Amino acid sequence: MSVRTTRSDGIGLPTVSRYDLLLALLPVPLLCGTFASILTPIPEAIAMGVASLPSALLVLYAISVAAPTIGRSA
Numbered sequence: 001m002s003v004r005t006t007r008s009d010g011i012g013l014p015t016v017s018r019y020d021l022l023l024a025l026l027p028v029p030l031l032c033g034t035f036a037s038i039l040t041p042i043p044e045a046i047a048m049g050v051a052s053l054p055s056a057l058l059v060l061y062a063i064s065v066a067a068p069t070i071g072r073s074a
Contacts, residue, residue: 018066019066019068022058022062025058026055026058026059027055029051029052029053030048030051030055033047033050033052034047034048
């Protein structure tokens with residue numbers, strides 16, 4: 001016996017976890033540093049060095065404060 005499903009059964013917004021957001025935010029400071037070095041006379045090495053600091057802080061936050069935890073099974 002087959003079961004008919006409605007069209008909306010498989011359609012839904014994907015859920016985004018905070019770990020997904022952290023991964024998406026990691027390259028943002030580096031991109032800002034790239035654009036800063038292109039649009040201003042700041043040398044690329046300095047712009048990328050300064051822009052890497054917020055990315056490093058995001059990595060430290062992700063592995064220390066917001067580290068994934070293993071849930072206990074009941």
